[in-house]
Amino acid sequence: MLNRLDNRKMNQMRPVKITTGCQAYAEGSAMIEIGNTRVLCAATIEEKVPPFLRGQGVGWVTAEYGMLPRSTNTRNSRPSQTKISGRSTEIQRLIGRSLRGIIDMNLLGERTIILDCDVLQADGGTRCASITGAFVALHQAVETLVTSNMIAKSPLISAVAAVSVGFVDQEALLDLSYEEDSRADVDCNIVMTDKLELMELQGTGEKTPFTREMLTKLLDLGENGIKQLLAAQKEILF
16 A cells, blocks of 8 residues: 555545635635645636626636746746746646636626736645636625625526546545555546536546546545545635
């Protein structure tokens, strides 16, 4: 049996901590810590929408993602506005899709909510932590709109959270650390709503194909982890 470096069980999450109100000027903000991974998420409300939505009376939610230079073992160069890595582009699109799927754009009105997700420290699962933390910041921003009478009611349809799972040395693991992710034979990122409906599923056989039975095992493992993340969100928001 595989021994995890932090002595966790195969189906055990790392400690999860969400702190709100981290940025005084943002309409919503949250620091999410999952083990040694830490991501600062902030929501900004802008009274405009992208050109392709103008005049339609609907809103938009989008995200930006980045890693601070020393969020990893070696320094990363700061990205410029004109040169964002392909990985960061992929991740911020994933975050945006995950959040747009749980909000009614008609109720949001013709405005945009931008979620900035900045990785302060990376030890695996940064995109999943970003989605989970960004929902908390988004929820706060929406509450700001409601309490300010800018919208009649909350456009949020459900909560959303995400977790990583994978097979390492033929063992199915929940919530992969960086060391585990780098050795994984199969790794997946699972995004689910609080109705336990799949929003997105990213899965890769890093070395060889994987079976449907393996996928089912990972989905079951991920669902249990997401239930814990949803509970952490609920505890801090309600």
